[in-house]
Amino acid sequence: MEMPDLPTGTPDISTGANNQPWDCTTTGVEMVEKQSRLPTTESRQYLHIKVEYAMRFPRLSAEIRREGRSYQMSLKQLMMSGLIRADEIARDYYWYYKAEVAFDMRTTPPRPFLSSSLLKNGAGRRHTLNPFPVPGKGIYRRPDVIIVKNKQDRWPGLAGPDTEGNMHGDNLARLVEVKFPEDSFKGGQYGDYMRIVGRNRARMTILEIHDCRPEEQQWVDQVVNVTMKAWKTSEAKYWPLVLYPPIFMPRPPSTPVAAKVEPWTHMGKAVADLSEGAVRGVAEGWNALSKETQMVLNSAAGWLNDSGEWVYQKGDQAWAWASKTGKYVKSWTNEQIKAAWAEIQKATDMTLDMLKQVDWVQVLTNIAKTVGVILVAVGIGALVVMLGIPEAIIGAFLLIVRLAISAWGTLATILGAGTGTAALVAG
Numbered sequence: 001m002e003m004p005d006l007p008t009g010t011p012d013i014s015t016g017a018n019n020q021p022w023d024c025t026t027t028g029v030e031m032v033e034k035q036s037r038l039p040t041t042e043s044r045q046y047l048h049i050k051v052e053y054a055m056r057f058p059r060l061s062a063e064i065r066r067e068g069r070s071y072q073m074s075l076k077q078l079m080m081s082g083l084i085r086a087d088e089i090a091r092d093y094y095w096y097y098k099a100e101v102a103f104d105m106r107t108t109p110p111r112p113f114l115s116s117s118l119l120k121n122g123a124g125r126r127h128t129l130n131p132f133p134v135p136g137k138g139i140y141r142r143p144d145v146i147i148v149k150n151k152q153d154r155w156p157g158l159a160g161p162d163t164e165g166n167m168h169g170d171n172l173a174r175l176v177e178v179k180f181p182e183d184s185f186k187g188g189q190y191g192d193y194m195r196i197v198g199r200n201r202a203r204m205t206i207l208e209i210h211d212c213r214p215e216e217q218q219w220v221d222q223v224v225n226v227t228m229k230a231w232k233t234s235e236a237k238y239w240p241l242v243l244y245p246p247i248f249m250p251r252p253p254s255t256p257v258a259a260k261v262e263p264w265t266h267m268g269k270a271v272a273d274l275s276e277g278a279v280r281g282v283a284e285g286w287n288a289l290s291k292e293t294q295m296v297l298n299s300a301a302g303w304l305n306d307s308g309e310w311v312y313q314k315g316d317q318a319w320a321w322a323s324k325t326g327k328y329v330k331s332w333t334n335e336q337i338k339a340a341w342a343e344i345q346k347a348t349d350m351t352l353d354m355l356k357q358v359d360w361v362q363v364l365t366n367i368a369k370t371v372g373v374i375l376v377a378v379g380i381g382a383l384v385v386m387l388g389i390p391e392a393i394i395g396a397f398l399l400i401v402r403l404a405i406s407a408w409g410t411l412a413t414i415l416g417a418g419t420g421t422a423a424l425v426a427g
Helices: 041-054 075-090 119-124 189-196 219-230 291-305 334-348 352-356 391-406 408-416
Strands: 029-034 059-064 069-074 097-099 145-148 172-179 204-211 308-313 318-323 358-367 371-378 383-390
Touching: 029 041, 041 075, 041 097, 041 172, 041 204, 059 075, 059 358, 059 371, 069 075, 069 371, 075 097, 075 358, 075 371, 075 383, 172 189, 291 391, 308 391, 334 383, 334 391, 334 408, 352 358, 352 391, 352 408, 358 391, 371 391, 383 391, 391 408
Parallel strands: 172 204
Antiparallel strands: 029 204, 059 069, 097 145, 145 172, 308 318, 358 371, 371 383
């Protein structure tokens, strides 16, 4: 592929990345590198595959019925970041590409926050997945992608100390900011990103994305006008699962299990969540999922598709499901919930403060039947973030989110009392 010429001066960021008309040279998705080229041909190919796939997705709303609010979310951005995060998870974060690393802008140079849940792992632990590592405003920047020099070194920043004073070498090869159509730099973003790379223009790449596909070939038309019309059954609402996201699993099993994106991602309207369950007898969030995911969740958290509520039995120090339909669900003891919370924190760096403000949850994709990428909307800044939840604790995660919404005082007391070590029991 012929590389476009790079600008010789400071990029024009005053009105966004795509402020000038773009003259398409292909009939595909074009990715234009500005300010600095990507480090290698391989890194360009890797990101282009993610971007091409992400361009197929619309902007949706996260529907929160109990609050009468909704969050707008750009699935293009979330999908690209989610696919990279899935690759990170699959390699235990020993990977060249890191999605949405949180940097502390109070230091010089800004340093990446490392996981607070894995402090015992020392300087070699991964970057935090919590978008709010410490309380406060104006502290963080989360670039779309960080490319590191050495994938065996989890540190994603310039040379310097981490929060605990451990010194790290320079491992930042490139900061990449992806601007999909209609995206723009906002509120000092460009200047802050330049601080993260030590004001070295060669270490920051701006990727402008242009959709040059003919209208009849664009994804929305293909799904709505071709796939959906061809399926004259109730299955028409489901995502065409023959189309798999580009997620690169290390050493795939002899019979690979492909990852699948959930059908709600192309609904073109507000999307109900899983945390509310069956509201007025209708589990809209549940029904937005594929049958495959429903089967997994039915064994891990079958109450999601049932009318009822979790009731705390103080004498037994356990939670029991009070079903309105007579459905049986296993109870959870306090110790089991604390043990589950400890595992959730290890996987996500979620804090009690973040948990308290989660008000929308949906499954984005399952990854080879081991880790699911979950989207959650957090009331802090109306932010939609990605969490990688191992399948073994996905039921526990959904339970704890539900209890955080319906019985925060009791749950916070239980979780604040310790992490517990009891074995987990799926509900």
